[in-house]
Amino acid sequence: MTLGAVSGFTISNTESIPGRRIVEFYGVVTGNTVRAKHIGRDIMAGLKNVVGGELKGYTELLQDSREEATERMILQAQSMGANAVVNVRFATSSISQGAAELFAYGTAVRVE
Amino acid sequence: MKYVAKKPEDGINVSDTHPLVEAGTLVVGLSLIFLAIVVVLVFLVEIALYLVPVEKEVALFEDWLPEDLVTVAPNDERLGRTQLLVDRLATHWGDSPYSFRVEINDSSVANAMALPGGLIIVTTGLLDEVESENELAFVLGHELGHFRNRDHLRSLGRGIVLSLVIAVTTGRDVSNIGLNIADLALRGFSRRQEAAADEFGLELVYTNYGHVDEAWRLFERWDERDGESLGVASYLSTHPQADDRIENLERLAAEQGWPTAGRVTPLRW
Amino acid sequence: MEPGTFERLNLFFNIGLPVLALLLAYVAGSLLERRHFSSIRKREEEHFGFPVVTFDRMPPDWEAASSRLVSGSIVISLDYFKRVIAGLRAIVGGRVKTYEPLLERARREALLRMIEAARQDGYDGIYGVRLETSRLANASGDGKGTAGVEMLAFGTAVKFDTRFDSGNRF
Structure with missing residues (x-):
């Protein structure tokens, strides 16, 4: 699964992008989204929880949300005139019962 | 760099999105969903009622008593008299499949209940309030009306179903908002049931005494005591407002040509 | 059976009070949020030009004279109205829009506090910035409990060598 697949834009979780040189750096950019699962998913997950294993519904939900957070981070970077975000970090945290925040942040840079 | x-x-x-727009969308959407759920549940309860015949109900609940019942002494005169009155009224309900049992609950709140298996519970509070046998007969007739329409099982079924819904939505906010809505919708149904039970009760009273004098005297007293009443409260109450009930009963008596004056039987305790 | 004062009290406590509380929370909550955002914008303007990056290593063109760990944090809570909406949203699922402004302002505030801590002591830039969110108190879905969220921003603040050395070079 590729995150933040935007044409002409690169994101990296390391400080450098192999084969490219960073010319300018602009500062921290963030992207976040808070999502809740619906009751149906809750009930299915509750059942699944008995036997263990992957909770597919949740996997998809969190993956979708992470994708959205990444998109928002890229939007912020683009609004600064950047064409890459480096040193990207992801975080997931439970904000309230049934709602989770997906958060992505990194440094907006311009690469050659 | x-x-x-x-x-x-x-x-x-x-x-x-403006928070108020979000709030509006959610409240309207969820209300509709909840109303739909309530309608489906009410329908399911109706099916269940159809599937469980009275004989089965009687067999299941034959010796059942609610746990929180505070009974009076078994030799209390009021118990025997009330049981006799119920039996007499039941003879006018031609093919009643129940053999009714009367219990008195020692509680100051005036109330009467129809419970599964033909159990009728009246409170001491109610027995203190009634001033003639005719008044009591109407209240008991009303409960018999619930048995005839099987409202007692209906409300039990709905209660179970509602608590299931609560269990699923527990810990969330809806439980409150949604359940209030569901409850309001159910009260709408329940008031219609009350009116039907009133009509059956009045018919029994007429058949028994030959007139309907003092049948709704109890409600008149309550209505006078509680002169001013809130408009919305009437919709929120499970029973119709006293004055609505009186009006309904007066209209019925007039339609059927049942005399509203006659010899009133005093209480014998 | 008997309608009366009890019914009226019931009506007030079950419908009147919550609606009143919601209304109050909405008005006060929106006002506070707007004020917080305008304060954040103003301070961000003030600190515009102060470099803050997430790089693990110091940017090569910085020459550090000294460095220090700096952090900024805030614990913030959502108003009752928005919490109730979030609770409703949790039933149908989807984006919990009312939480977004809360997290946004908390994060920007934490970053600002970190920057302010660094600038107060004369630092010139921060690298290796990390952001963390944690749910502090237990906010149940029914709008009760405290919807407390802690935001923490921390990083390495650096004093640039060049600024102090320029005069002393041969």
């Missing part, structure tokens, strides 16, 4: 001061655009991480 050099630093260039730049600022990201504001507001990318915040959706621009």
